[in-house]
Amino acid sequence: MRVTGAPEAPLRAALRALRTELGVPEGFPPDVLEEAGHAPRLPSDDATDIPLFTIDPPGSMDLDQAMHLSRRRGGYRVRYAIADVAAFVAPGGPLDAEAHRRVTTLYFPDERVPLHPAALSEDAASLLPDRIRPAVLWTIDLDAEGRTTATDVHRALVRSRARLDYKHAQKQIGEGRAEESLALLKDIGQARERLEAERGGISLDVPEQEIVDEDGTYELVYRAPLPAESWNAQLSLLTGMAAAELMLSHGTGILRTLPTAPDGAVGRLRRTAKALRIRWPHHVSYAELIRSLDPHWPHHAAFLQECTTLLRGAGYTVFRDGVRPETTIHSAVAAPYAHCTAPLRRLADRYASELCLAAAADRPPPEWVLAALDDLPEVMAEGTRRAGTVERECVDIVEAALLKDRVGDLFEACVVDVRDDEPTVGTVQLESPAVFARIAGGTTELPLGERLRVRLTQADPGTAKVEFAPA
Structure with a gap:
């Protein structure tokens, strides 16, 4: 662009x-x-x-x-x-x-x-x-x-x-x-x-x-x-x-290498899948589950976004x-x-x-x-x-830059991530424009995978990153 x-x-x-x-x-x-x-x-x-x-x-x-x-x-x-x-x-x-x-x-x-x-x-x-x-x-x-x-x-x-x-x-x-x-x-x-x-x-x-x-x-x-x-x-x-x-x-x-994800990371994904009401039988592998998902469905898109955490840690290995x-x-x-x-x-x-x-x-x-x-x-x-x-x-x-003139406006969003240690803080995905941003300031636990009406609280290019709060 x-x-x-x-x-x-x-x-x-x-x-x-x-x-x-x-x-x-x-x-x-x-x-x-x-x-x-x-x-x-x-x-x-x-x-x-x-x-x-x-x-x-x-x-x-x-x-x-x-x-x-x-x-x-x-x-x-x-x-x-x-x-x-x-x-x-x-x-x-x-x-x-x-x-x-x-x-x-x-x-x-x-x-x-x-x-x-x-x-x-x-x-x-x-x-x-x-x-x-x-x-x-x-x-x-x-x-x-x-x-x-x-x-x-x-x-x-x-x-x-x-x-x-x-x-x-x-x-x-x-x-x-x-x-x-x-x-x-x-x-x-x-x-x-x-x-x-x-x-x-x-x-x-x-x-x-x-x-x-x-x-x-x-x-x-x-x-x-x-x-x-x-x-x-x-x-x-x-x-x-x-x-x-x-x-x-x-x-x-x-080589370009990536270690196998630790059990704790996969276990967290299983909890996320449960919260998003995605059925993940124990006999179904992680790879099989991924191939069964449709990113056009909000719950599936939210889970796929979470799955990117397992790809962190890639590096180069010399021999x-x-x-x-x-x-x-x-x-x-x-x-x-x-x-x-x-x-x-x-x-x-x-x-x-x-x-x-x-x-x-x-x-x-x-x-x-x-x-x-x-x-x-x-x-x-x-x-x-x-x-x-x-x-x-x-x-x-x-x-x-897109949202700097819309502080205070309401948007439809989906909660795609919730912090384990602070469940009132997480990430939302807006339907339009295509924005992923932090959400904070609420008093109740964020509903992972659910639609949520949110209010834009800050947006200023170079000064303040986009942030929302529950409406």
Whole structure:
């Protein structure tokens, strides 16, 4: 979303203040910009004959992944090209040092703070259509049920043929007008969803808050992901799982891990389910229950929101020299998993790609990768925390800007969280606008999962976050 209006407007001033508070870089140093303009190191393998395509939100320019899907005897073949950022970045150089300082791309309502300069992330390294680009090209063969039977990864020159967005891709698939490679996104995506259910993996379908810009004004709405987004996410998960297995087999790597939730956290969710009148028999697993819920129902949406607490605690786990780490599983994926598909926007992915390329070629990883490997978990943890803070604070600021002139007004809401130690304090979800906010000031216990009429008590972007009280 692009916020329009004068720079001195309260919303834009609050966003600038947030960037200052978080120490967000304002621009790139000259030596970084100079290196970003250098010609890349090009691979010898030419795979430009593969008719790849990309699927991203409308207007995206930093295109990390392109794909081609095809049938093969007994199953499918997935070609997944990842932007080869390492072809542009000299280890230990200015661009590398700046990427370690930034860690991830940060998204604000009024601007994007990229991991790499736009000359690289939105041009020279981006898998834009009809441009020849260096890439890390994965070939993953699947059987008829979507299980991996063979994996290969190597560097290659590629050329994407089309840039699609989710809405139009979904429309083409739904109307039966999609070419086979795009049509297979549904078949393979659904097959992988079935395997996810089989292994006990979880994809939370939580209604998202989306900031949209309509003719110079902005608003918050709830948006349910399109099926095409879920199918596309399954291909990213497939590649991340293949990367994890490849690194584990070679003995050196970096995984994205999430420990199994403690019994106390699951027990709290069972109490929440009971309060929300959601039937959860003891023989039904957590993953099975999640797949049975409909996020369009208020009680189910409230429970799904609570379920996100079990996904906290994800981190990066490094291992080397054949010593298998104690934790290899990402509990939500229910398998070993690695971040490797977004190197234009996330630092760790460049390292994971190099480790996978070395493993596939049965050679030692580059020295520059090994030298930085042990520090990566801490670097990524700090960058991930900052990105999470940006996301939360930006939504808080936009909510306050939307509601600043409506203090004292009444709204219809649903109670989606109640504090265990203080049951008069919790979180409400408004029907319109799409706001989640704190509720306090009442004298009786909040009715978890119930509709409630609430009064707005404060809202001021940059000064006071949105807060409600029972009406």
